[in-house]
Amino acid sequence: MAATIIDGKAVAARVRGEVAQEVKELGELLGHPPGLATILVGDDPASAIYVANKRKACSEAGIADHHNHLSAEASQDEVAELIHDCNRAPEVSAILLQLPVPGGLDGASLTALIDPHKDVDGLTPISAGRLVQGTPGLRPCTPLGVIELLDSYEVPIEGSEAVIVGRSDLVGKPLAALLLARNATVTVCHSRTRDLPAVCARADILVAAAGVPRLIGAEHVKPGATVIDVGMNRTEGGLRGDVDFEPVAQRAGLITPVPGGVGPMTIAMLLRNTLSAARLALSG
């Protein structure tokens, strides 16, 4: 039997609608709309498109757009000064430093300067520590989007075997912490994992976040499992995930497509995180 296809666009549209409604209410309490400061350094075309899409989504939700574009020649100190300015600005609820930054700049050190209350990507060491310790804080957007998809399709997380392929700070590690906090039994695989198909085939929830097209085939999937494909790989055939969609869809119970699965959720959760950051400002 073919899997049910998870409609990330529809779930993202619902989240964005909810955020737009709450933005209005929160704006009245704050005296100004919640605002997102985007920081783009240099002229990398892919980064420019990502930032433009995020700004457009913010504007559509009624979130104020505070964009900053620095030249590729900007120094570490100049970017740091801008981050400090955004940290101090009351109209800025959340700050997004688009990564990667140009060579010569240290993206991790710059990210660490963001006020954790405004850390909309949840990537500062303080946010990462709060996630691991289970204390309140802002969480990375893509892992939050995966959890939202699972909840929207009522996939049981507690007690389930969850296997994540990929251990990046952006996706794999924070998703492991979120799933663990929801009482899944979590296994994290990486490039040195022995017998990847056997480990993946244990999963009730299998998340592919490796950046390798078609890494996950039918042999990696337990019949009826939920398969979430985070991968976004630009190939000659177009945008592809990490999952070999056709054969896996014959075996899985639920599956995300690429595009139209996790991708739209990342931006939706960015908007929700901006709202969460604005609420933090309100509670002081």
Ligand code: NAP
């Ligand atoms: P990353 O930093 O490159 O990490 C990739 C991870 O996959 C690493 O942990 C790596 O293992 C592991 N890996 C690579 N090849 C493997 C293999 N053959 N078998 C098992 N594990 C393997 O990537 P990322 O930033 O997490 O992104 C992963 C993918 O998700 C990319 O395609 C990216 O474009 C996509 N992405 C999508 C969204 C979205 O919104 N949909 C958001 C973020 C990322 P090692 O640690 O051992 O090297």
